[in-house]
Amino acid sequence: MSSTTPARDWRVYGRPDLDAVLSAAVDAFNELGYHAATVRDIAGRCGLSVAGIYHHHAGKQEMLMAVLTSVMEELKWRNAAAREAGGDDPVQRFCNQVRALTLSHIYWQKPTAIGSTEMRSLEEPNRARFITMRAELQEHIQRDVDLAVEQGAFHTGHPIMAVGAVAGMCLQTAQWYSADGELSPEQIAQNTVDVALDIVAYRPN
Incomplete structure:
Protein backbone atom coordinates (compact mmCIF):
# COMPACT_ATOMS: atom_id res chain seq x y z
CA MET A 1 0.00 0.00 0.00
CA SER A 2 1.40 3.41 -0.83
CA SER A 3 -0.06 6.83 -0.25
CA THR A 4 -1.56 8.51 -3.28
CA THR A 5 -0.21 11.87 -2.06
CA PRO A 6 2.80 13.12 -4.06
CA ALA A 7 5.07 13.92 -1.09
CA ARG A 8 6.42 11.24 1.22
CA ASP A 9 5.36 13.10 4.34
CA TRP A 10 4.61 10.71 7.20
CA ARG A 11 1.93 13.10 8.48
CA VAL A 12 0.00 13.26 5.18
CA TYR A 13 -2.37 10.48 4.20
CA GLY A 14 -4.07 9.62 0.93
CA ARG A 15 -6.27 6.70 -0.02
CA PRO A 16 -4.80 3.22 0.27
CA ASP A 17 -3.47 2.15 -3.11
CA LEU A 18 -4.85 -1.40 -3.15
CA ASP A 19 -5.92 -3.05 -6.37
CA ALA A 20 -9.63 -3.66 -6.97
CA VAL A 21 -9.50 -7.26 -5.77
CA LEU A 22 -7.73 -6.43 -2.51
CA ASP A 27 -14.58 -4.86 2.54
CA ALA A 28 -15.61 -8.51 2.64
CA PHE A 29 -13.26 -9.42 5.51
CA ASN A 30 -14.44 -6.45 7.57
CA GLU A 31 -18.13 -7.05 6.93
CA LEU A 32 -18.29 -10.85 7.03
CA GLY A 33 -15.03 -12.02 8.57
CA TYR A 34 -12.29 -13.91 6.76
CA HIS A 35 -13.81 -17.36 7.10
CA ALA A 36 -17.34 -16.31 6.11
CA ALA A 37 -16.20 -14.30 3.11
CA THR A 38 -16.02 -16.27 -0.12
CA VAL A 39 -13.99 -15.78 -3.27
CA ARG A 40 -17.29 -15.56 -5.15
CA ASP A 41 -18.43 -12.69 -2.94
CA ILE A 42 -15.11 -10.88 -3.37
CA ALA A 43 -15.32 -11.39 -7.13
CA GLY A 44 -18.81 -9.91 -7.19
CA ARG A 45 -17.69 -6.85 -5.26
CA CYS A 46 -14.99 -6.00 -7.79
CA GLY A 47 -16.86 -7.00 -10.92
CA LEU A 48 -14.80 -10.07 -11.81
CA SER A 49 -15.61 -13.71 -12.28
CA VAL A 50 -14.26 -16.23 -9.79
CA ALA A 51 -11.85 -17.42 -12.48
CA GLY A 52 -10.82 -13.81 -13.04
CA ILE A 53 -9.94 -13.44 -9.34
CA TYR A 54 -7.41 -16.24 -9.62
CA HIS A 55 -5.58 -14.37 -12.35
CA HIS A 56 -4.72 -11.78 -9.70
CA HIS A 57 -4.48 -13.72 -6.43
CA ALA A 58 -4.26 -17.43 -5.65
CA GLY A 59 -6.95 -17.34 -2.98
CA LYS A 60 -8.21 -15.74 0.21
CA GLN A 61 -5.07 -16.49 2.22
CA GLU A 62 -2.89 -14.76 -0.35
CA MET A 63 -5.29 -11.80 -0.40
CA LEU A 64 -5.23 -11.51 3.39
CA MET A 65 -1.45 -11.61 3.54
CA ALA A 66 -1.13 -9.15 0.66
CA VAL A 67 -3.32 -6.64 2.49
CA LEU A 68 -1.46 -7.05 5.78
CA THR A 69 1.94 -6.86 4.11
CA SER A 70 0.92 -3.65 2.35
CA VAL A 71 -0.22 -2.18 5.65
CA MET A 72 3.02 -3.12 7.40
CA GLU A 73 5.18 -1.73 4.60
CA GLU A 74 3.29 1.56 4.87
CA LEU A 75 3.68 1.62 8.64
CA LYS A 76 7.37 0.79 8.30
CA TRP A 77 8.34 3.78 6.19
CA ARG A 78 6.14 6.16 8.14
CA ASN A 79 7.63 4.95 11.41
CA ALA A 80 11.15 5.47 10.04
CA ALA A 81 10.30 8.98 8.84
CA ALA A 82 8.66 9.82 12.16
CA ARG A 83 11.74 8.69 14.06
CA GLU A 84 14.02 10.68 11.81
CA ALA A 85 11.89 13.78 12.33
CA GLY A 86 12.43 13.42 16.09
CA GLY A 87 16.17 13.92 15.74
CA ASP A 88 18.23 12.90 18.78
CA ASP A 89 15.37 13.28 21.27
CA PRO A 90 13.90 9.89 22.24
CA VAL A 91 10.83 11.59 23.72
CA GLN A 92 10.02 13.35 20.44
CA ARG A 93 10.74 10.18 18.48
CA PHE A 94 8.35 8.30 20.78
CA CYS A 95 5.63 10.93 20.32
CA ASN A 96 6.07 10.94 16.55
CA GLN A 97 5.81 7.16 16.35
CA VAL A 98 2.65 7.12 18.45
CA ARG A 99 1.15 9.82 16.26
CA ALA A 100 2.06 7.98 13.04
CA LEU A 101 0.70 4.67 14.29
CA THR A 102 -2.56 6.26 15.42
CA LEU A 103 -3.13 8.27 12.24
CA SER A 104 -2.40 5.23 10.09
CA HIS A 105 -5.06 3.20 11.90
CA ILE A 106 -7.54 6.04 11.50
CA TYR A 107 -6.97 6.98 7.87
CA TRP A 108 -6.65 3.34 6.75
CA GLN A 109 -9.22 2.08 9.17
CA LYS A 110 -10.50 -0.90 7.20
CA PRO A 111 -7.16 -2.39 6.09
CA THR A 112 -5.51 -1.86 9.47
CA ALA A 113 -8.48 -3.25 11.41
CA ILE A 114 -7.93 -6.57 9.67
CA GLY A 115 -4.52 -6.80 11.30
CA SER A 116 -6.20 -7.10 14.69
CA THR A 117 -9.34 -9.04 13.80
CA GLU A 118 -7.95 -11.53 11.31
CA MET A 119 -4.39 -12.24 12.41
CA ARG A 120 -5.76 -15.51 13.82
CA SER A 121 -6.78 -16.46 10.27
CA ARG A 127 1.39 -15.79 10.58
CA ALA A 128 5.00 -15.94 11.76
CA ARG A 129 6.05 -13.43 9.11
CA PHE A 130 3.33 -10.96 10.09
CA ILE A 131 4.10 -11.30 13.81
CA THR A 132 7.76 -10.59 13.05
CA MET A 133 6.90 -7.45 11.07
CA ARG A 134 4.67 -6.18 13.86
CA ALA A 135 7.30 -6.95 16.50
CA GLU A 136 9.97 -5.06 14.56
CA LEU A 137 7.76 -1.99 14.50
CA GLN A 138 7.16 -2.18 18.24
CA GLU A 139 10.88 -2.65 18.89
CA HIS A 140 11.58 0.80 17.47
CA ILE A 141 9.20 2.31 20.02
CA GLN A 142 10.70 0.17 22.76
CA ARG A 143 14.22 1.42 22.09
CA ASP A 144 13.17 5.04 22.43
CA VAL A 145 11.22 4.34 25.61
CA ASP A 146 14.19 2.51 27.11
CA LEU A 147 16.50 5.39 26.19
CA ALA A 148 14.10 7.98 27.62
CA VAL A 149 13.98 5.96 30.86
CA GLU A 150 17.79 5.94 30.98
CA GLN A 151 17.86 9.70 30.44
CA GLY A 152 15.33 10.30 33.20
CA ALA A 153 12.49 11.61 31.02
CA PHE A 154 10.25 8.54 31.38
CA HIS A 155 9.76 7.07 34.84
CA THR A 156 7.73 3.95 34.19
CA GLY A 157 8.95 0.95 36.12
CA GLN A 190 -2.70 14.22 19.91
CA ASN A 191 -4.90 12.82 22.68
CA THR A 192 -3.32 9.41 22.11
CA VAL A 193 0.14 10.94 22.43
CA ASP A 194 -0.91 12.63 25.68
CA VAL A 195 -2.22 9.37 27.14
CA ALA A 196 0.91 7.54 25.93
CA LEU A 197 3.09 10.03 27.79
CA ASP A 198 1.04 9.38 30.91
CA ILE A 199 1.55 5.63 30.50
CA VAL A 200 5.34 6.00 30.37
CA ALA A 201 5.25 8.49 33.26
CA TYR A 202 6.83 11.36 31.36
CA ARG A 203 8.38 14.09 33.47
CA PRO A 204 10.25 16.85 31.65
CA ASN A 205 13.85 17.21 32.80
Whole structure:
Protein backbone atom coordinates (compact mmCIF):
# COMPACT_ATOMS: atom_id res chain seq x y z
CA MET A 1 0.00 0.00 0.00
CA SER A 2 1.40 3.41 -0.83
CA SER A 3 -0.06 6.83 -0.25
CA THR A 4 -1.56 8.51 -3.28
CA THR A 5 -0.21 11.87 -2.06
CA PRO A 6 2.80 13.12 -4.06
CA ALA A 7 5.07 13.92 -1.09
CA ARG A 8 6.42 11.24 1.22
CA ASP A 9 5.36 13.10 4.34
CA TRP A 10 4.61 10.71 7.20
CA ARG A 11 1.93 13.10 8.48
CA VAL A 12 0.00 13.26 5.18
CA TYR A 13 -2.37 10.48 4.20
CA GLY A 14 -4.07 9.62 0.93
CA ARG A 15 -6.27 6.70 -0.02
CA PRO A 16 -4.80 3.22 0.27
CA ASP A 17 -3.47 2.15 -3.11
CA LEU A 18 -4.85 -1.40 -3.15
CA ASP A 19 -5.92 -3.05 -6.37
CA ALA A 20 -9.63 -3.66 -6.97
CA VAL A 21 -9.50 -7.26 -5.77
CA LEU A 22 -7.73 -6.43 -2.51
CA SER A 23 -10.06 -3.49 -1.87
CA ALA A 24 -13.02 -5.83 -2.31
CA ALA A 25 -11.37 -8.38 -0.03
CA VAL A 26 -10.88 -5.73 2.66
CA ASP A 27 -14.58 -4.86 2.54
CA ALA A 28 -15.61 -8.51 2.64
CA PHE A 29 -13.26 -9.42 5.51
CA ASN A 30 -14.44 -6.45 7.57
CA GLU A 31 -18.13 -7.05 6.93
CA LEU A 32 -18.29 -10.85 7.03
CA GLY A 33 -15.03 -12.02 8.57
CA TYR A 34 -12.29 -13.91 6.76
CA HIS A 35 -13.81 -17.36 7.10
CA ALA A 36 -17.34 -16.31 6.11
CA ALA A 37 -16.20 -14.30 3.11
CA THR A 38 -16.02 -16.27 -0.12
CA VAL A 39 -13.99 -15.78 -3.27
CA ARG A 40 -17.29 -15.56 -5.15
CA ASP A 41 -18.43 -12.69 -2.94
CA ILE A 42 -15.11 -10.88 -3.37
CA ALA A 43 -15.32 -11.39 -7.13
CA GLY A 44 -18.81 -9.91 -7.19
CA ARG A 45 -17.69 -6.85 -5.26
CA CYS A 46 -14.99 -6.00 -7.79
CA GLY A 47 -16.86 -7.00 -10.92
CA LEU A 48 -14.80 -10.07 -11.81
CA SER A 49 -15.61 -13.71 -12.28
CA VAL A 50 -14.26 -16.23 -9.79
CA ALA A 51 -11.85 -17.42 -12.48
CA GLY A 52 -10.82 -13.81 -13.04
CA ILE A 53 -9.94 -13.44 -9.34
CA TYR A 54 -7.41 -16.24 -9.62
CA HIS A 55 -5.58 -14.37 -12.35
CA HIS A 56 -4.72 -11.78 -9.70
CA HIS A 57 -4.48 -13.72 -6.43
CA ALA A 58 -4.26 -17.43 -5.65
CA GLY A 59 -6.95 -17.34 -2.98
CA LYS A 60 -8.21 -15.74 0.21
CA GLN A 61 -5.07 -16.49 2.22
CA GLU A 62 -2.89 -14.76 -0.35
CA MET A 63 -5.29 -11.80 -0.40
CA LEU A 64 -5.23 -11.51 3.39
CA MET A 65 -1.45 -11.61 3.54
CA ALA A 66 -1.13 -9.15 0.66
CA VAL A 67 -3.32 -6.64 2.49
CA LEU A 68 -1.46 -7.05 5.78
CA THR A 69 1.94 -6.86 4.11
CA SER A 70 0.92 -3.65 2.35
CA VAL A 71 -0.22 -2.18 5.65
CA MET A 72 3.02 -3.12 7.40
CA GLU A 73 5.18 -1.73 4.60
CA GLU A 74 3.29 1.56 4.87
CA LEU A 75 3.68 1.62 8.64
CA LYS A 76 7.37 0.79 8.30
CA TRP A 77 8.34 3.78 6.19
CA ARG A 78 6.14 6.16 8.14
CA ASN A 79 7.63 4.95 11.41
CA ALA A 80 11.15 5.47 10.04
CA ALA A 81 10.30 8.98 8.84
CA ALA A 82 8.66 9.82 12.16
CA ARG A 83 11.74 8.69 14.06
CA GLU A 84 14.02 10.68 11.81
CA ALA A 85 11.89 13.78 12.33
CA GLY A 86 12.43 13.42 16.09
CA GLY A 87 16.17 13.92 15.74
CA ASP A 88 18.23 12.90 18.78
CA ASP A 89 15.37 13.28 21.27
CA PRO A 90 13.90 9.89 22.24
CA VAL A 91 10.83 11.59 23.72
CA GLN A 92 10.02 13.35 20.44
CA ARG A 93 10.74 10.18 18.48
CA PHE A 94 8.35 8.30 20.78
CA CYS A 95 5.63 10.93 20.32
CA ASN A 96 6.07 10.94 16.55
CA GLN A 97 5.81 7.16 16.35
CA VAL A 98 2.65 7.12 18.45
CA ARG A 99 1.15 9.82 16.26
CA ALA A 100 2.06 7.98 13.04
CA LEU A 101 0.70 4.67 14.29
CA THR A 102 -2.56 6.26 15.42
CA LEU A 103 -3.13 8.27 12.24
CA SER A 104 -2.40 5.23 10.09
CA HIS A 105 -5.06 3.20 11.90
CA ILE A 106 -7.54 6.04 11.50
CA TYR A 107 -6.97 6.98 7.87
CA TRP A 108 -6.65 3.34 6.75
CA GLN A 109 -9.22 2.08 9.17
CA LYS A 110 -10.50 -0.90 7.20
CA PRO A 111 -7.16 -2.39 6.09
CA THR A 112 -5.51 -1.86 9.47
CA ALA A 113 -8.48 -3.25 11.41
CA ILE A 114 -7.93 -6.57 9.67
CA GLY A 115 -4.52 -6.80 11.30
CA SER A 116 -6.20 -7.10 14.69
CA THR A 117 -9.34 -9.04 13.80
CA GLU A 118 -7.95 -11.53 11.31
CA MET A 119 -4.39 -12.24 12.41
CA ARG A 120 -5.76 -15.51 13.82
CA SER A 121 -6.78 -16.46 10.27
CA LEU A 122 -3.23 -16.36 8.95
CA GLU A 123 -1.69 -19.72 8.17
CA GLU A 124 1.98 -20.53 8.61
CA PRO A 125 4.41 -19.25 7.52
CA ASN A 126 2.32 -16.11 6.92
CA ARG A 127 1.39 -15.79 10.58
CA ALA A 128 5.00 -15.94 11.76
CA ARG A 129 6.05 -13.43 9.11
CA PHE A 130 3.33 -10.96 10.09
CA ILE A 131 4.10 -11.30 13.81
CA THR A 132 7.76 -10.59 13.05
CA MET A 133 6.90 -7.45 11.07
CA ARG A 134 4.67 -6.18 13.86
CA ALA A 135 7.30 -6.95 16.50
CA GLU A 136 9.97 -5.06 14.56
CA LEU A 137 7.76 -1.99 14.50
CA GLN A 138 7.16 -2.18 18.24
CA GLU A 139 10.88 -2.65 18.89
CA HIS A 140 11.58 0.80 17.47
CA ILE A 141 9.20 2.31 20.02
CA GLN A 142 10.70 0.17 22.76
CA ARG A 143 14.22 1.42 22.09
CA ASP A 144 13.17 5.04 22.43
CA VAL A 145 11.22 4.34 25.61
CA ASP A 146 14.19 2.51 27.11
CA LEU A 147 16.50 5.39 26.19
CA ALA A 148 14.10 7.98 27.62
CA VAL A 149 13.98 5.96 30.86
CA GLU A 150 17.79 5.94 30.98
CA GLN A 151 17.86 9.70 30.44
CA GLY A 152 15.33 10.30 33.20
CA ALA A 153 12.49 11.61 31.02
CA PHE A 154 10.25 8.54 31.38
CA HIS A 155 9.76 7.07 34.84
CA THR A 156 7.73 3.95 34.19
CA GLY A 157 8.95 0.95 36.12
CA HIS A 158 7.52 -1.39 33.50
CA PRO A 159 8.77 -0.16 30.11
CA ILE A 160 7.96 -3.35 28.20
CA MET A 161 4.38 -3.46 29.46
CA ALA A 162 4.07 0.29 28.86
CA VAL A 163 5.07 -0.07 25.19
CA GLY A 164 2.64 -2.95 24.76
CA ALA A 165 -0.16 -0.85 26.23
CA VAL A 166 0.69 2.14 24.02
CA ALA A 167 0.89 0.04 20.85
CA GLY A 168 -2.40 -1.67 21.67
CA MET A 169 -4.07 1.69 22.23
CA CYS A 170 -2.92 2.93 18.82
CA LEU A 171 -4.00 -0.25 17.03
CA GLN A 172 -7.44 -0.25 18.64
CA THR A 173 -8.19 3.15 17.11
CA ALA A 174 -9.14 1.31 13.92
CA GLN A 175 -11.85 -0.56 15.85
CA TRP A 176 -13.73 2.44 17.22
CA TYR A 177 -12.93 5.53 15.13
CA SER A 178 -15.89 7.13 13.39
CA ALA A 179 -15.67 9.95 10.86
CA ASP A 180 -18.93 11.25 12.37
CA GLY A 181 -17.28 11.75 15.77
CA GLU A 182 -16.54 15.13 17.32
CA LEU A 183 -12.74 14.84 17.13
CA SER A 184 -10.62 15.00 13.99
CA PRO A 185 -7.98 12.34 13.34
CA GLU A 186 -5.26 14.81 14.32
CA GLN A 187 -7.02 15.63 17.61
CA ILE A 188 -7.38 11.93 18.38
CA ALA A 189 -3.71 11.41 17.56
CA GLN A 190 -2.70 14.22 19.91
CA ASN A 191 -4.90 12.82 22.68
CA THR A 192 -3.32 9.41 22.11
CA VAL A 193 0.14 10.94 22.43
CA ASP A 194 -0.91 12.63 25.68
CA VAL A 195 -2.22 9.37 27.14
CA ALA A 196 0.91 7.54 25.93
CA LEU A 197 3.09 10.03 27.79
CA ASP A 198 1.04 9.38 30.91
CA ILE A 199 1.55 5.63 30.50
CA VAL A 200 5.34 6.00 30.37
CA ALA A 201 5.25 8.49 33.26
CA TYR A 202 6.83 11.36 31.36
CA ARG A 203 8.38 14.09 33.47
CA PRO A 204 10.25 16.85 31.65
CA ASN A 205 13.85 17.21 32.80
